[in-house]
Amino acid sequence: GQNIDQPTEMTATEGAIVQINCTYQTSGFNGLFWYQQHAGEAPTFLSYNVLDGLEEKGRFSSFLSRSKGYSYLLLKELQMKDSASYLCAVNRYNQGGKLIFGQGTELSVKP
Amino acid sequence: EAQVTQNPRYLITVTGKKLTVTCSQNMNHEYMSWYRQDPGLGLRQIYYSMNVEVTDKGDVPEGYKVSRKEKRNFPLILESPSPNQTSLYFCASSLIGDSAAEAFFGQGTRLTVV
Numbered sequence: 001g002q003n004i005d006q007p008t009e010m011t012a013t014e015g016a017i018v019q020i021n022c023t024y025q026t027s028g029f030n031g032l033f034w035y036q037q038h039a040g041e042a043p044t045f046l047s048y049n050v051l052d053g054l055e056e057k058g059r060f061s062s063f064l065s066r067s068k069g070y071s072y073l074l075l076k077e078l079q080m081k082d083s084a085s086y087l088c089a090v091n092r093y094n095q096g097g098k099l100i101f102g103q104g105t106e107l108s109v110k111p
Numbered sequence: 112e113a114q115v116t117q118n119p120r121y122l123i124t125v126t127g128k129k130l131t132v133t134c135s136q137n138m139n140h141e142y143m144s145w146y147r148q149d150p151g152l153g154l155r156q157i158y159y160s161m162n163v164e165v166t167d168k169g170d171v172p173e174g175y176k177v178s179r180k181e182k183r184n185f186p187l188i189l190e191s192p193s194p195n196q197t198s199l200y201f202c203a204s205s206l207i208g209d210s211a212a213e214a215f216f217g218q219g220t221r222l223t224v225v
Contacts, residue, residue, distance in 0.1 A: 012114035031211060042115075042201060042216035043154070050211065087154070097205035098169070099214060103153035 004102035011108045020073045022088030035087040083109045117217035128185030132187045141207040143185040192224040214218040
């Protein structure tokens with residue numbers, strides 16, 4: 001089977017750095033996505049990792065270790081608008097575009 | 112503008128009254144899918160389609176139907192809705208054959224069945 005785990009909630013301060021972890025167990029791993037979702041809105045794409053290492057995109061970075069089944073999303077210089085749910089999702093070989101989602105991490109950014 | 116459009120955004124209905132939620136994408140994507148999102152459970156796939164006239168069950172297909180008569184449209188049909196289908200629904204589309212292809216999501220449909 002497959003299993004994706006993320007912390008349910010996190011709180012951080014404006015201007016700080018926060019790391020959101022995701023662990024997964026799945027066969028046929030073919031890449032990991034991070035999505036951001038504001039309350040009641042559609043998820044929007046943040047990053048994609050398929051090889052080990054760090055992908056940086058502005059204030060957001062994502063890391064993957066395939067051997068450990070582990071990823072994290074790093075958010076720097078936090079802003080109030082970063083308060084949202086962050087979804088980790090795994091893609092598998094031969095499953096087309098299917099994504100298997102974790103339950104999401106609700107991040108609250110406080111002044 | 113690349114987008115996935117769902118309608119309606121909000122719907123309240125009664126048990127047993129058939130309803131359809133429409134989904135349309137303008138990116139010529141082969142892959143389309145429906146998810147439901149419930150507190151504590153995350154996004155779960157209901158049905159998906161890899162191309163016209165090709166559909167298959169996802170992880171929670173019971174009580175739902177879909178069709179893919181045209182590439183751009185992928186409606187979700189609830190023949191006899193029940194209260195346990197009260198949820199937030201998302202349609203998504205992406206390219207097939209590119210594992211890095213991001214999924215584009217519609218705005219969501221909040222369905223309440225009373």
